[in-house]
Amino acid sequence: MEKQIPFTGILSNKAEENPDFFNWNRVKVRYCDGASFAGxxxxxxxxxxxxxxxxxxxAMEDLMxxxxxNADQALLSGCSAGGLASILHCDEFRNLFPASTKVKCLSDAGLFLDAVDVSGGHTLRNFFSGVVSLQGVQKNLPSSCTENLDPTSCFFPENLIANVKTPLFILNAAYDSWQVQASLAPASADPSxxxxxxxxNHASCSESQIQFLQDFRNHxxxxIxxxxxxxxxxxxxxxCFAHCQTERQDTWFADDSPLVGNKGIALSVGDWYFDRSSVKAFDCAYPCDKTCHNLIFK
Structure with a gap:
């Protein structure tokens, strides 16, 4: 029996769930390669x-x-590894269309940081290095980066976003729950x-642990x-302590969705895409935001 892919949040076809994009043609390209479609x-x-x-x-050739x-408007979006893919392929996606087509990109939870873990090591850098090397990613990374930095550094979005020419929206939790779990404090870096x-549960964090997380937010x-x-x-x-907020209905557009400055994610993305207003929403530091839908680890 085939597992059905849920089309919720930004993929929903209901106006009450997705006010700006509900009547668009929506396609989900399943992630399958382990290197954000770059290997x-x-x-x-x-x-x-x-x-x-x-x-x-x-996939793009087939969709075209x-x-x-013939699209008048197009938006390339993705979350997590798909969010990184949206950054890596943003200008490539733009170049598929004529200049008259309105094309933008959205990266949700794709801002993976080259951060120091709790042991002083670089867990995510080591992981990314293996991916880049094993999959031959270097040849598909932008030369604007690889001419100045090593290939692994050029797989980190913080070293790519400045050179993306196509309009790009970055949506990220400042305390990204996947990065906290797998990059900052994995079991390998926290043997004790x-x-x-x-x-x-971040409510159980000590003062020094909260400070470590605040340093991650500052990074x-x-x-950006x-x-x-x-x-x-x-x-x-x-x-928030969350990861991927566009495809979850409760975080994308609901009565109690997360807010920054009294505006939620869906309306912020819509305002930006349709040029209704400039959107540069930065939340105050934890624990000020009471609208978060935080993920609890198991």
Whole structure:
């Protein structure tokens, strides 16, 4: 029996759930390659092939042949690894269309940071390094970055976003729950388990642990400082412990959805996409936001 993909949040076809995009043609490209559709390598001895970039190109070619080439408006969005894919492929997506088409990109929870973990190591950098090397990602990274930095650094969005020419909206929780769990305080960096309770429930964090998380938030704010100066770009950085907020109905558009400055995520993205207003929404630091839908780890 096939598992049905839920079309909720930004993918919903109901005006009451998705006021600005409900009547759009919506396509979800399933994530399958492990490198945000950027890999292209083959190891015959190990019987391994990674073809993320080719899968992306084939999917776009198919969609264009089915009528996407006639679109008046297009939005490339994704969350988590898909959010990184939206950044990596944003200008490539823009170039599929004629200049008359309104094209923008949205990255949800894709702002992975090259941050120091709780042991002083670089868990996520080590992980990304393996992905980039194994999958031959370097050839598909923008030369504007690789001419100045190593390939692994150029897989981190903080080193890419300044050079994206297409209007881009970054939506991210300042205390991204996946990054806290898998990047900042994974079991490998916390053998004593001193972060276990804090990861499960941020209300259990000690003062020093909260300060560590505040430093992570400051890293994120510093990473987007230059990006935020562009009038064409949009930002919504809320002080929640969450990961992926566009495809969940409760966070995208509901009566109790997260707010920054009395405006939720769906209306902020809509205002930005349709040029109704500039959107640069920065939340105050934890614990000020009482509208969050925080994720609890297990």
């Amino acid at each position: 292209d390598s083959e190891d015959k001895a190990a019987q391994l092939e990674f073809r993320g970039q080719r899968i992306w190109s084939a 042949s089915r009528g996407m080439s 388990g001193s972060w276990r309770d804090c990861k499960m 994120m704010l510093n990473a 400082e230059g990006f935020s100066t562009s009038e064409e770009n949009g930002l919504f950085i809320n002080s």
